[in-house]
Every structure is written in C-alpha cells, then in structure tokens.
Amino acid sequence: MSSLAMTASAQLERRLDSVLTGTERRRIAVQLGSAMIAGGLLIVGLSQIWLGPPEQRSVGELTMGLAALIVALPIIVDGARGLWTSDPNSQSNQLVALAALAAMASGDFITATLVPVIVHLGHFLEERSLLGAQAAIEGLERLTARRAMLLTDDGEVAVDPDSLRGGDIVVVRPGDVLPADGEVVLGESTIDQSMMTGESIPVDASEGCLVFAGCVNLTGMIRIRVDKAGERTTLGRLREMLAAAEQSKTPVAKAIERYVGYYVPLVLIIAAAVLFLTRDPSRAIAILVVACPVGFLLAGPSAMIACLAVASRLGVLIKNSKFVEVLADVEVAVLDKTGTVTYGKLELIGAEPCGEHSVAVLHDSAFACAHGSLHPVSRAVVAAVHASDPTRERPLGEIHETAGKGVRATIGELVHYLGRADWLTQQGFAMPEEPAHEGPVVWVARADSRTDAREVLGCLLFADRPREDAHHAIEELRELDIERVVLLTGDRRRVAEPIGQHLGVDEVIADVLPEEKLEAVRHERHAAATQEPMSVLVVGDGVNDSPALTEGDVGVAMGAMGSDIAMQSADIVLMGADLRRLPAMIRLSRLTRRAIHQNLAVGIVVPLGMILLASAGIVTPLAGAVLHHVGESFVLFNSARLLRFR
Ligand SMILES: Nc1ncnc2c1ncn2[C@@H]1O[C@H](COP(=O)(O)OP(=O)(O)OP(=O)(O)O)[C@@H](O)[C@H]1O
Numbered sequence: 143m144s145s146l147a148m149t150a151s152a153q154l155e156r157r158l159d160s161v162l163t164g165t166e167r168r169r170i171a172v173q174l175g176s177a178m179i180a181g182g183l184l185i186v187g188l189s190q191i192w193l194g195p196p197e198q199r200s201v202g203e204l205t206m207g208l209a210a211l212i213v214a215l216p217i218i219v220d221g222a223r224g225l226w227t228s229d230p231n232s233q234s235n236q237l238v239a240l241a242a243l244a245a246m247a248s249g250d251f252i253t254a255t256l257v258p259v260i261v262h263l264g265h266f267l268e269e270r271s272l273l274g275a276q277a278a279i280e281g282l283e284r285l286t287a288r289r290a291m292l293l294t295d296d297g298e299v300a301v302d303p304d305s306l307r308g309g310d311i312v313v314v315r316p317g318d319v320l321p322a323d324g325e326v327v328l329g330e331s332t333i334d335q336s337m338m339t340g341e342s343i344p345v346d347a348s349e350g351c352l353v354f355a356g357c358v359n360l361t362g363m364i365r366i367r368v369d370k371a372g373e374r375t376t377l378g379r380l381r382e383m384l385a386a387a388e389q390s391k392t393p394v395a396k397a398i399e400r401y402v403g404y405y406v407p408l409v410l411i412i413a414a415a416v417l418f419l420t421r422d423p424s425r426a427i428a429i430l431v432v433a434c435p436v437g438f439l440l441a442g443p444s445a446m447i448a449c450l451a452v453a454s455r456l457g458v459l460i461k462n463s464k465f466v467e468v469l470a471d472v473e474v475a476v477l478d479k480t481g482t483v484t485y486g487k488l489e490l491i492g493a494e495p496c497g498e499h500s501v502a503v504l505h506d507s508a509f510a511c512a513h514g515s516l517h518p519v520s521r522a523v524v525a526a527v528h529a530s531d532p533t534r535e536r537p538l539g540e541i542h543e544t545a546g547k548g549v550r551a552t553i554g555e556l557v558h559y560l561g562r563a564d565w566l567t568q569q570g571f572a573m574p575e576e577p578a579h580e581g582p583v584v585w586v587a588r589a590d591s592r593t594d595a596r597e598v599l600g601c602l603l604f605a606d607r608p609r610e611d612a613h614h615a616i617e618e619l620r621e622l623d624i625e626r627v628v629l630l631t632g633d634r635r636r637v638a639e640p641i642g643q644h645l646g647v648d649e650v651i652a653d654v655l656p657e658e659k660l661e662a663v664r665h666e667r668h669a670a671a672t673q674e675p676m677s678v679l680v681v682g683d684g685v686n687d688s689p690a691l692t693e694g695d696v697g698v699a700m701g702a703m704g705s706d707i708a709m710q711s712a713d714i715v716l717m718g719a720d721l722r723r724l725p726a727m728i729r730l731s732r733l734t735r736r737a738i739h740q741n742l743a744v745g746i747v748v749p750l751g752m753i754l755l756a757s758a759g760i761v762t763p764l765a766g767a768v769l770h771h772v773g774e775s776f777v778l779f780n781s782a783r784l785l786r787f788r
Pocket residue numbers: 478479480481515516517518519520543544545546547548549560561562582583584585630631632633634654655656684686
C-alpha cells in the first residue's frame with residue numbers, strides 16, 4: 143500500500159513539473175528578468191536623484207522612466223492587442239497599462255514601475271495555484287504510452303502506439319503503460335486502472351480480459367491483441383472530451399462576457415470624473431489599478447477547472463462544463479436496469495428446449511447470433527459457449543441486430559434468431575408459454591428459407607446480480623432531495639419489479655423498447671402539474687439507452703466498458719462501475735455552483751469597494767496594486783477548496 147502511495151505521489155510530482163511547459167517557463171523567466179532589471183534601474187535612478195549632483199536629476203528620471211517602460215511595455219502591448227481582439231482576459235492589462243501610462247505622465251515613475259511588477263508577480267503566483275488544479279487534467283496526457291512493443295515475425299519491435307492496428311499483438315511488461323485497448327491473449331497480471339476508473343484497487347487480468355490504454359501493468363508480462371489504438375481508444379476519446387470541456391463555457395460565464403465590454407469604459411469614466419473633481423492624478427491612477435476585474439473573470443473558470451479535476455480523479459468524465467450547472471438542479475433520476483443497477487454481467491444458468499430439440503442445438507443457434515453483438519445477453523451466451531468449448535469457431539454469416547429486440551444471423555439457408563418474445567412473435571413465430579424464471583429470459587428460434595419452416599428452439603435463462611452499491615446510491619440521491627427515482631428497462635416486469643422494490647424506487651417501467659425509453663423520459667420531464675418542466679437525469683449503459691440519454695436534461699453513461707454509442711450520447715461518463723459516484727457528482731456540482739456564486743460576489747464587491755476607497759484617496763496606487771489581489775486570491779482559494787472534495 144505505502145509503495146503504491148509513493149508511486150502515486152511521485153507520479154503527481156512529475157505531472158506538476160510537466161505542467162509548466164517550455165513556453166510558459168520562458169514567459170515567466172522573461173517577466174521575472176525584466177522585473178529585476180527594472181528594479182535595478184529604479185534603484186540606480188533613485189540614487190542618482192538623491193545622492194548625485196543636481197545636474198544628474200534628469201538623468202535619474204530618465205533611468206526610472208526606462209525602468210517603468212521595461213515592465214509596462216508588455217502589458218501595454220497586450221492591452222492594445224486585447225482592444226483589437228476584444229479578449230476579456232486582457233481587460234486587467236488594459237487597466238494596468240493605463241494606470242502605468244498615467245503614472246508616467248504625471249512623473250510618478252516609482253508607481254509606474256512597481257504597479258506592473260506587483261501585478262505580474264501576483265498573477266504569476268495565481269497561475270501557479272491554478273495550474274496545480276489543471277495538472278490533474280493534464281495528467282491524462284502523460285498516461286499515453288510513448289512506445290508499444292509490437293510482436294512481429296522477427297520478434298519484438300518498438301513502434302509508435304498510434305501506428306498500431308486492430309489485431310496486432312503487443313507485449314506489455316510490468317511497469318509499462320498499456321499502449322492500446324484490447325484483449326489479453328497470453329499471461330496474467332494485475333493492472334492499475336485508477337486513472338481510468340478512479341478505483342484504487344488494481345484488478346487482475348488474465349487471458350480473455352479486456353484492458354484499456356493508459357492503465358498501468360503492474361505485476362506480470364502479458365500479450366494483448368489490439369482492438370483500438372490511438373485516438374480511438376477510450377483514453378483517446380477521454381482526452382478529446384476533456385479538451386472540449388475545458389473550452390466550453392458555463393451559462394454564467396457567457397452572460398458575464400456579454401457585459402464585460404462595458405467595464406473598461408465605465409472605469410475610465412469614473413477615473414476621469416474623479417480626476418476632474420479632485421484634481422488628484424494619483425487617485426485616478428489608483429482607481430485604474432484596483433479596478434482590475436481578474437477575480438471576476440476567474441470566478442467561473444477557476445471553479446470549473448477544480449471541479450473537472452476532481453471529477454476526473456473520481457473517474458467521472460464531464461463532456462461539457464455546462465452540465466455541472468444542470469446536474470446541480472436535477473429533480474428526477476431515471477435509471478436503466480441491466481448494466482446500471484445490476485452488474486450487467488449476465489450468467490447463462492439454464493436452457494429450456496422446446497419439443498425434441500437438444501440444448502446443443504439451442505446453444506449453436508444462440509451462438510451464431512450472439513458472437514456478433516455486445517449486448518449483455520449475447521456476451522453471456524458467448525462466454526458460456528467458450529467456457530465449455532474454448533476453441534469454438536465463430537460461424538461466418540450475416541448478422542443484424544435490432545436494438546432492444548434481438549439479433550438475427552443468416553447462415554446459408556438458415557436464419558437464426560436470439561431475442562425477446564414479442565419481437566419473435568412479430569417475426570412470425572408461434573411463441574410458447576413463458577417459463578417461470580426470476581431473471582432475464584431470451585428466446586432462440588430458427589427459420590429455414592427453403593421450406594419456410596419456422597420453429598422456436600427454446601429459451602435461455604440468465605441470472606444477473608444487482609450492484610451492492612445501487613441501494614446506497616439511491617438512498618444518497620434521496621438525501622440530496624431528488625424527488626423521483628424511476629427504473630426503466632427493456633427487460634420483463636417480472637424481473638424488474640423485485641429489483642425495483644429492493645432498491646426502493648418510485649416506479650418501475652418495464653418491457654419498453656428504445657423509443658419508448660425516450661418517450662418515458664420525455665413524459666417524466668413534463669409530468670409535473672406545474673408549468674416548469676422537471677429536470678431529468680438519465681443513466682444507462684446500452685445501445686438501447688442512447689435515445690433516452692440524449693432526451694434527458696443530463697445523460698450519464700455507465701462505464702468505459704459500456705457501449706460506445708451510449709458513451710457518445712451521454713453528457714457525463716462514469717468510468718468506473720461505482721454508482722455512488724452519481725450522488726457524489728451532484729454534490730460536487732452543487733458545491734461548484736455555490737463557489738462560483740461566492741466568487742462572483744467577491745469578484746464584484748472587492749473592486750467596487752476599492753474603487754470607492756481609491757476615489758476617496760484612502761487607497762494609494764501602490765496599496766491598490768497589492769490590495770487588488772485580495773479579491774483574486776479569495777476567488778482562487780475558494781475554487782481550490784473544491785479540490786479537497788472526497
Ligand atoms: N443483442 C441481443 N441479444 C440477445 N437478446 C437481445 C439483444 N438485444 C435485445 N435483446 C432482448 O431484448 C430485451 C430488451 O433488451 P434491452 O437492451 O432493451 O434491455 P435489457 O438489456 O434487457 O435491460 P435494460 O434496458 O435494463 O438495460 C432483452 O432482455 C433481450 O431479451
């Protein structure tokens with residue numbers, strides 16, 4: 143355990159180090175360098191004025207003017223550029239540049255030099271702490287394996303992981319980062335998936351296990367057959383989504399940007415008015431200095447970055463930061479059954495052949511369909527067949543899946559069916575009585591196109607285990623004042639009802655098709671008697687859930703191991719299987735929203751108060767340069783508090 147903790151902290155340090163990129167380091171070096179040169183010139187100039195003969199006075203002033211110019215010039219340039227591009231982030235630079243120019247014009251070179259230096263220094267410190275939060279996100283970048291050991295006829299060759307193709311075999315040694323998503327074909331090991339799923343306990347991996355790029359191989363040497371490489375891996379998609387999320391803006395941030403254009407002119411008018419009334423340039427300069435709206439501008443982004451960092455540590459992927467605000471207001475939770483409140487790892491526990499058909503025939507037909515589908519039922523069939531006959535070949539044929547209904551496989555003249563009863567009825571089969579079974583039941587049938595004979599071969603009986611954490615997750619949702627919890631499933635009522643009762647949900651909606659799932663979600667949104675639509679959270683894992691996930695106010699996909707399309711339709715992805723991350727995310731989003739509101743209040747009140755004090759001549763320009771960081775620091779510390787979220 144302690145060694146694990148050590149590697150974790152070493153990892154974190156490496157990541158923090160890598161956070162300051164070359165360009166950033168250079169920029170900071172330039173800023174610090176110019177600040178030091180300016181400070182030196184300032185001292186030289188001052189000593190010329192105070193200690194030197196009176197003729198040197200003007201030389202001393204020139205020296206100090208040079209000092210002011212060195213530190214102010216970059217800010218003036220940036221501020222001017224901001225005028226063209228109307229970038230709200232350059233507003234503080236515009237104000238500081240104006241203040242420095244005004245101070246220079248009034249001959250106050252000490253202020254003109256020190257104000258930009260203090261502002262720069264403050265921003266440098268702020269950036270460090272902000273970047274600390276960002277580090278957690280950028281850590282994903284570092285997870286990407288730099289090389290993969292490809293197994294070729296000539297032995298192992300080191301290649302770029304992006305160049306891997308499906309079907310390649312790669313060798314992964316202990317300590318290596320997995321270069322691609324794929325299946326273990328040889329060897330046994332334990333694998334640290336914590337960066338992907340947020341679960342700290344390493345998992346065992348042996349032949350047949352699915353493993354993911356970005357996870358760390360800990361103990362054994364394994365061979366992996368590549369399924370997806372490069373940007374198509376789960377990690378690759380994760381990175382893309384995170385990059386998009388960081389750039390996305392919350393509604394609050396968007397609203398702010400609309401008004402921010404008026405801010406600089408307003409401050410200028412106030413400063414001009416104060417100058418006109420008091421004839422005291424230092425008051426006007428002080429106003430420009432303290433008016434820096436940095437705290438205000440950072441209010442949203444800093445909290446959001448902290449929130450995204452915590453989420454990614456918990457193994458939760460938020461595709462767009464606007465969903466943080468939506469999540470905070472959720473009133474109804476709609477949960478899928480298979481794969482969401484249950485493990486979705488079905489187990490084939492029995493078969494009931496019809497007539498004189500054998501169980502083997504039943505299995506053959508089912509396997510012909512199942513090997514072409516990723517549905518939990520199909521996976522279970524494949525697993526069961528492979529367990530009894532590991533070398534079983536996958537039959538060639540044309541496979542067609544209808545989401546929420548079943549799979550059809552055409553092999554020669556025979557058409558095999560695996561799916562739910564009502565779907566088979568539609569296909570023209572005469573369905574027998576349903577067996578009494580408390581778990582999922584799936585039917586197998588076969589049609590012969592030569593004779594037009596259609597016969598039901600029988601049914602397969604499955605067992606699924608409810609997740610232990612589902613019960614607690616739902617309890618926690620209720621503690622968070624979620625008004626309604628609904629269980630929504632394509633499975634039969636007979637299976638869903640007891641699970642729903644055990645979990646304590648308000649309603650069980652069973653036997654629905656994918657479109658009906660969407661309908662049900664739409665209904666939940668408009669069910670309330672009030673005019674306001676309810677805010678609905680939808681959680682699901684399968685292909686059959688994707689329409690519903692899109693329809694909900696916020697859609698959550700379960701697990702990186704769920705279906706790709708569910709992950710694409712969702713707004714949030716729970717990488718791990720722990721359902722309790724759901725209430726945790728709602729709590730986090732509420733805390734984040736509160737932090738943003740606090741930040742905004744402080745970000746507005748502090749500069750306004752300071753402007754008043756500066757107008758009254760209580761805050762001097764230099765004091766202002768120090769004090770205006772108070773608001774910004776509060777904002778950043780307040781946002782950083784979110785990082786402690788457990
Ligand atoms: N690919 C498939 N292979 C076999 N049976 C399938 C397949 N797809 C759907 N079915 C059948 O249709 C039923 C409904 O499927 P659907 O995917 O909508 O829901 P589910 O997986 O049972 O449960 P949930 O909606 O809770 O995830 C399944 O119970 C199964 O009987």
